[in-house]
Amino acid sequence: MVTPRSLDEADGAVDLTVATLPSGTTLPPESAARLAETGGTLFDAAYAPWPSTLAAAWGAAPAVSGLGMLLHQAVRQIRIFLHGDPVSPLPDEDAVLAAMRATL
Structure with a gap:
């Protein structure tokens, strides 16, 4: 299996995205939006503050906290x-x- 090295190399949707960013981390809005488009369910290990900035930008797919x-x-x-x-x-x-x- 070849793993894409960047979002630009990704060629399809995934079922689950696991985020382990430190609490309070923000991503550029365009990066968060691209991840949310094809990222499936988000498991965000962050639990405070909730929702994280990534979870808040996730869109229609479920976002699950690390609680x-x-x-x-x-x-x-x-x-x-x-x-x-x-x-x-x-x-x-x-x-x-x-x-x-x-x-x-």
């Missing part, structure tokens, strides 16, 4: 603090996740 990723990273950290192991579930983990999601 869900942050939530699951927090659960793994709590597992490590409690058990010393990131894969050992928390007591009543489903309720913990539900409470955490409710605060988002």
